[in-house]
Amino acid sequence: xxxxxxxxxxxxxxxxxxxxxxxxxxxxxxxxxxxxxxxxxxxxxxxxxxxxxxxxxxxxxxxxxxxxxxxxxxxxxxxxxxxxxxxxxxxxxxxxxxxxxxxxxxxxxxxxxxx
Numbered sequence: 001x002x003x004x005x006x007x008x009x010x011x012x013x014x015x016x017x018x019x020x021x022x023x024x025x026x027x028x029x030x031x032x033x034x035x036x037x038x039x040x041x042x043x044x045x046x047x048x049x050x051x052x053x054x055x056x057x058x059x060x061x062x063x064x065x066x067x068x069x070x071x072x073x074x075x076x077x078x079x080x081x082x083x084x085x086x087x088x089x090x091x092x093x094x095x096x097x098x099x100x101x102x103x104x105x106x107x108x109x110x111x112x113x114x115x
Contacts (some may be wrong), residue, residue: 004083006030008050009094011077012068023058025108026050028081032088046115048080048088053095056105061095078113090115 008024009017024030028051038042052059061072072095079089096110 007034007081007084009079009081010068012071020052023052023054027106032036032080034088037056046088046090048078048090048113048115050080050111052109052111054109057107059095059109059111060097060107078111088113088115 007026008030009019009021027049027113029056030048030050031089032046032048036045054060057063058066058068059072060066063072063075066072066108074093074095076090076092078092079086091112092111092113093115094110094112096112098108098110100106
C-alpha cells in the first residue's frame with residue numbers, strides 16, 4: 001500500500017506559509033496525536049512532531065544566516081496535511097537542534113507543536 005503524501009508548512013512570516021516538506025525527514029516520521037487514549041481520560045490538545053534536515057542551518061534557533069531568522073522560535077504556526085487534507089494546525093513549542101556525533105550524521109532539528 002502506498003503512503004499518502006504529507007505536506008508540512010510553517011508560517012515564518014504572518015500570512016505567508018512556507019512549504020518545508022522537502023526538509024522533513026520522512027524516515028523519522030511525522031507524528032500527530034489527537035483525542036484521548038481511553039474513554040476515561042479527558043481530551044487534551046492535539047500534538048505533532050517531526051524532524052527537519054538542518055544541513056544548511058536554516059532551522060537553527062538564533063542563527064542570523066538563516067533565511068527564516070528571527071522566526072525560528074516558539075509560537076510560530078505550523079500545519080500538516082495528508083493528501084491535501086489538513087490534519088494538524090497549531091503552534092510550534094520547541095525547535096531542538098541535534099549536531100553530528102560522527103561523520104555518518106548530519107545536523108537535524110526536532111520540532112514539537114501543540115494545537
